[in-house]
Amino acid sequence: MTLALSYIISSLIGFLLIEKITGTSKIISIGLKCALALGLGLGLSGLLTFLTLLGFGHYSPFFLIALHILILITFIIIDRNHIKNTFTDIIMQIKDKSVFDYFALIVFIALTACVGLLAARYPYGGWDGWALWNMKTKFMLLGGKEWKSIFTEIHWHAQPDYPLLLSCINTWLLSFAKTSINKIPFITAIVLSGSTGLLLFTGLKQFIRREIALLAAILMLGNPYYILLSTSQYADILLAFYLLASFLSIALYFKHQDPRLCLLTGIFLGLMTFTKNEGIVLSLILIALMTLHLVIRQLKDKKHLKHIIYLMVAYAAIAAITASFKLFLTPKNPDIVLFASNVEYEFLNLNGLLLILKAFLVQLIHPQWAYIWILILAMFILSIRQYFDKKNILFTLFFLGYCGVIIIIYLTTINFDLAWRLTFTLKRIMFYLLPSVLFFNFKVMFSNNHES
Amino acid sequence: MKLTQRYTQVLQFCVLCSAIILTIISFYTLTPEIIKVRKNWSNDKPYPGAAFLDLKDKLKSLKIAGYLTNKDVSSEKNDGEFLMAQYALAPIVLDLGQTHTVNIISTTSKEALVAILQQHKLKPLYINKHGKTIAIKIK
Structure with missing residues (x-):
């Protein structure tokens, strides 16, 4: 029960922040706001936990809870009239919901229950789950002032340079719950897995027919390999959530041209930087493309400067935490050395490229994915022209750009055998891209009908 | 123009059918797993370390x-x-x-x-x- 309270507090903070940003406009549906609020709230709680750890030098649950309650009360006091109207609006909307909406809700509850059941196969998560993220949570909770030892080179085996958002979120959730340390990451993984499915549904529903949006979400949430990887207690599911949330806010911005959506995009991109190193790369590619798009628009129409500022300020405010973390706390990652003259790259050749291509093809047709990637590839090939349309080109360029970065990182592999690295990491890359790829593909294929 | 529209419609129909079939395949794979988990519910899993x-x-x-x-x-x-x-x-x-x-x-x-x-x-x-x-x- 107390654990539910920490989720509720985080979600409420997330919801009220979205309300504060979007104001009285209806650019985001209530369902989508709820789905976004959970991830946004948990992310902000994780950041607060990290800043508290730095500020106090150790874990202080009392201060952390007090800080959350203070933020919540401040939001309520500042925006009380608007909040009152919003909640009256929500109650009215719940009363007006159709049979389909209740059906969708039951489907999500049932699917999340299935995910929970299947997660029980590995209650301590996958190897990286307990060896990296959960171990760091233990250090934060129990290490006192020595929690910073996770950044020392003694901890080289647990990737001391990895951003800490998931561990910080689990640490925050443990502030309330008087339960075992092992249960929280298990529950967080199930909650994030279900909410990513819900986000896909509520997000797609803004662009395509709701029945098709529901089918896309069921296709993902019912995928055996998605369930396995999302409940492995890795930070990948958090990254998948924020990438999808960023995609959604960008797509909604293209639809409504509202600068407030740039602010929301900046926040999600910023949060992405503190999930994993890959999150930094993904967010940099997206922010670069988005800025380029806005600059081109600014040249044609002067009012877009405000949009660029909103995007940049929100992104910089959160990414600054990751930048400080990387610059002042963690050692350099010894496994990523790009184009150094004194390093001999064993795989920077045609053989390396063929190895990557082969590993990608193996993943693409592997039955563990229940052939979902074959469908995605077929959708792309059969309507390739639409992917390079003016309204879709940004997302297509993003995927192509990220593929390029991944290939370069693999080709410059040192300290590992490339085949081994591909076997263990490529499937995880495909996993955190899956929700965004599905969103993009279904939007491209079905949005025309919906709009007409 | 009409031909393009017809092509899109056929494509959309095929994608929807494929998505439904893939969903069925997924649930077909998952059902025995769920049954197995429920049967072994009380079995303690080894704690790492x-x-x-x-x-x-x-x-x-x-x-x-x-x-x-x-x-x-x-x-x-x-x-x-x-x-x-x-x-x-x-x-x-x-x-x-x-x-x-x-x-x-x-x-x-x-x-x-x-x-x-x-x-x-x-x-x-x-x-x-x-x-x-x-x-x-x-x-």
Whole structure:
């Protein structure tokens, strides 16, 4: 029960922040706001936990809870009239919901229950789950002032340079719950897995027919390999959530041209930087493309400067935490050395490229994915022209750009055998891209009908 | 124009049918898994590093310990048992391959344990039923 309270507090903070940003406009549906609020709230709680750890030098649950309650009360006091109207609006909307909406809700509850059941196969998560993220949570909770030892080179085996958002979120959730340390990451993984499915549904529903949006979400949430990887207690599911949330806010911005959506995009991109190193790369590619798009628009129409500022300020405010973390706390990652003259790259050749291509093809047709990637590839090939349309080109360029970065990182592999690295990491890359790829593909294929 | 529209419609229909078929395949794969999980619900799953857990009581308030082993600790082998030991004993920092005042030793045989003790001039303090050893430096 107390654990539910920490989720509720985080979600409420997330919801009220979205309300504060979007104001009285209806650019985001209530369902989508709820789905976004959970991830946004948990992310902000994780950041607060990290800043508290730095500020106090150790874990202080009392201060952390007090800080959350203070933020919540401040939001309520500042925006009380608007909040009152919003909640009256929500109650009215719940009363007006159709049979389909209740059906969708039951489907999500049932699917999340299935995910929970299947997660029980590995209650301590996958190897990286307990060896990296959960171990760091233990250090934060129990290490006192020595929690910073996770950044020392003694901890080289647990990737001391990895951003800490998931561990910080689990640490925050443990502030309330008087339960075992092992249960929280298990529950967080199930909650994030279900909410990513819900986000896909509520997000797609803004662009395509709701029945098709529901089918896309069921296709993902019912995928055996998605369930396995999302409940492995890795930070990948958090990254998948924020990438999808960023995609959604960008797509909604293209639809409504509202600068407030740039602010929301900046926040999600910023949060992405503190999930994993890959999150930094993904967010940099997206922010670069988005800025380029806005600059081109600014040249044609002067009012877009405000949009660029909103995007940049929100992104910089959160990414600054990751930048400080990387610059002042963690050692350099010894496994990523790009184009150094004194390093001999064993795989920077045609053989390396063929190895990557082969590993990608193996993943693409592997039955563990229940052939979902074959469908995605077929959708792309059969309507390739639409992917390079003016309204879709940004997302297509993003995927192509990220593929390029991944290939370069693999080709410059040192300290590992490339085949081994591909076997263990490529499937995880495909996993955190899956929700965004599905969103993009279904939007491209079905949005025309919906709009007409 | 009409032909393009017809092509899009046929394509959309095919994608929808494929998505439904793939969903059915997924649930067909998942159902036996769910049944299996429900049957084995009460079975306790092994805790990572369970073999080291009882050492924690004997190492209270210790901040760092050496970790010595003759097992494969390469990244390709997921750092062997070492990460399990680190997880189970956290927040004590284990320093792989280095000796400290207090050390944890995990070996494949008793002979290997003796060899490590002699090589690093260590004295065993406690050996648990899994053969995991706490050893201190001989002054």
